[in-house]
Amino acid sequence: xxxxxxxxxxxxxxxxxxxxxxxxxxxxxxxxxxxxxxxxxxxxxxxxxxxxxxxxxxxxxxxxxxxxxxxxxxxxxxxxxxxxxxxxxxxxxxxxxxxxxxxxxx
Amino acid sequence: xxxxxxxxxxxxxxxxxxxxxxxxxxxxxxxxxxxxxxxxxxxxxxxxxxxxxxxxxxxxxxxxxxxxxxxxxxxxxxxxxxxxxxxxxxxxxxxxxxxx
Numbered sequence: 009x010x011x012x013x014x015x016x017x018x019x020x021x022x023x024x025x026x027x028x029x030x031x032x033x034x035x036x037x038x039x040x041x042x043x044x045x046x047x048x049x050x051x052x053x054x055x056x057x058x059x060x061x062x063x064x065x066x067x068x069x070x071x072x073x074x075x076x077x078x079x080x081x082x083x084x085x086x087x088x089x090x091x092x093x094x095x096x097x098x099x100x101x102x103x104x105x106x107x108x109x110x111x112x113x114x
Numbered sequence: 115x116x117x118x119x120x121x122x123x124x125x126x127x128x129x130x131x132x133x134x135x136x137x138x139x140x141x142x143x144x145x146x147x148x149x150x151x152x153x154x155x156x157x158x159x160x161x162x163x164x165x166x167x168x169x170x171x172x173x174x175x176x177x178x179x180x181x182x183x184x185x186x187x188x189x190x191x192x193x194x195x196x197x198x199x200x201x202x203x204x205x206x207x208x209x210x211x212x213x214x
Contacts, residue, residue, distance in 0.1 A: 009131055010140040017141040017185065053163035057135040087165075 012064040034073040040080060050083055058082045117173040118202055123149045125177060126208040127200060135163030138204045146208050147179035150197055158201065173202040 030038070044050035058079035062070070066078065085092050119125060129144035137159050153176055157168030181194040188194070 011136075014136075014140040016139045051162045051165070053135055053159040053168075054165060056159075057163040060135060 011060060012067055013060045013062075030073075037073045037076050037080070041076060044080065044083075049087060049089070050080070054083060055079050117152050117155075117175075119149045119152075119173075119175060119205065119207075121149050121151050124208040124210040125149060125175075125205040127177075128204050128206060130204075134160055136160060138200055139198065141184065142179065142198055142200070143204075145179055145184055147177040147183075147198075150176040150178040153199060156201075158203075174199055175202065175205065177205070 041050070041055065045052075055076075059067075059075050061082075062075060062078060067075070070078070081095060084090055085095065124146065125148070126146045127138060127143050131140075131143070153174045155171035156174050158172050159168065161168040176197050177200050178195050178197050180192065181190055181196055182188045182192055184196060
């Protein structure tokens with residue numbers, strides 16, 4: 009069976025080849041991925057496996073670096089660097105902080 | 115690991131569909147081509163993808179396919195080819211087609 013990411017030869021529209029300046033968060037994701045490589049905590053092939061294991065819906069819906077975030081998150085949980093619970097609590101903490109900032113500076 | 119194939123050998127790509135991280139594209143599995151060159155030997159990405167060392171290194175070849183052998187409805191000329199880099203464990207020897 010063909011896996012969703014392996015789409016060579018399947019029909020689709022033209023590729024959008026325009027470049028854009030990466031956003032700050034995208035640069036941060038890139039930096040985290042590089043650091044994990046330098047620290048021997050992630051290989052390119054592990055990163056690819058996690059991206060290929062996304063559901064077809066997520067694979068199509070998410071942007072390039074959004075896919076990376078999910079891959080890195082799954083990987084760091086798998087490797088025991090942090091737990092899903094720790095990540096979930098941190099995400100909630102950041103969301104609350106950002107909401108407060110938005111309130112303060114609007 | 116010594117390389118099993120040489121440039122010019124006819125090969126068939128295995129038609130296998132295992133789960134995991136596979137670098138042999140779906141569309142080329144089961145197709146026949148010719149070894150263009152040996153690229154070198156590299157750790158197996160199918161193993162690296164699961165955090166193992168991927169050793170021993172395995173021969174990686176550049177294999178040349180005729181586009182008309184790859185795509186049933188190919189509209190270009192018979193000389194058009196596509197080169198794909200494929201690990202040795204995905205290749206089997208194939209009988210060379212007799213050409214006029």
